[in-house]
Amino acid sequence: xxxxxxxxxxxxxxxxxxxxxxxxxxxxxxxxxxxxxxxxxxxxxxxxxxxxxxxxxxxxxxxxxxxxxxxxxxxxxxxxxxxxxxxxxxxxxxxxxxxxxxxxxxxxxxxxxxxxxxxxxxxxxx
Numbered sequence: 001x002x003x004x005x006x007x008x009x010x011x012x013x014x015x016x017x018x019x020x021x022x023x024x025x026x027x028x029x030x031x032x033x034x035x036x037x038x039x040x041x042x043x044x045x046x047x048x049x050x051x052x053x054x055x056x057x058x059x060x061x062x063x064x065x066x067x068x069x070x071x072x073x074x075x076x077x078x079x080x081x082x083x084x085x086x087x088x089x090x091x092x093x094x095x096x097x098x099x100x101x102x103x104x105x106x107x108x109x110x111x112x113x114x115x116x117x118x119x120x121x122x123x124x125x126x
Contacts, residue, residue, distance in 0.1 A: 004119050005029045005046070008054035009065060010081065011122050015104065019052070022108055023115065036060020038046040040068050048076060055089075056080040059115075063096070070097040077118040 010016050013034070016041050020030045025067070033039035037060040039053060043087035051069055055062040066078045077099045082089065093101050099118045102111065 003029075004049040004099040005031070006052065006115070007031050007033060007037065007039060007042060007048040009051065009062070011035060011054060015054070015081070017090070019111070022111070026112065028108045028115075036062065036065045039065050043069060043072070047073065050077045050079065050115065052079045052081060052115075054067045055080050055093075063093070064097055066093065066096050077121055079114060079118055 006023055008016060008023070008030055009032070010019075011034055014064045017112065020032050023030045031042060033042055036053070036057055039051065040060065041068045042048075043051070051065065053062040062080050062082075066080065067085050069076050069078055074097070078097065079102045080093050080098050081104050082101060083104060085101055090101045098122065100114050102114060
C-alpha cells in the first residue's frame with residue numbers, strides 16, 4: 001500500500017470513477033473532487049502528493065488549480081488532463097509547473113506510468 005495521497009479532479013463522474021478505481025486498485029489513497037473550487041478547498045484542509053486535474057471545468061478550471069497548488073505547495077506534483085492536447089498548451093502548463101499534460105482518454109498503462117513517475121519526482125524533491 002502506498003502512503004502517497006492523490007487528489008483526482010474532474011467534472012465528469014465517469015472519469016472520477018474510472019481513474020479513482022484504477023488508482024485504488026494499485027494501492028494509492030485517492031480523494032476526488034468534481035470542481036476546481038472543491039479541489040482547492042480539500043487541498044487547504046489536507047496535503048496531497050499529487051493532484052490530477054481536468055483542464056476545463058465549471059467552478060474553477062485546471063489552470064487555477066495548478067497555479068494555486070504551486071503557490072501553496074511547490075513540491076506537490078500536478079498532472080493536467082485534457083480532451084484536446086496541443087503543443088502550445090503542453091508548454092504553457094509546463095511553464096506553470098505542471099508535471100505533465102495527458103490527453104484523455106489514454107491507456108491505463110500510460111496513465112499509471114505518469115502517476116508513478118510524478119510520485120517518484122515528489123520523493124526526489126523532498
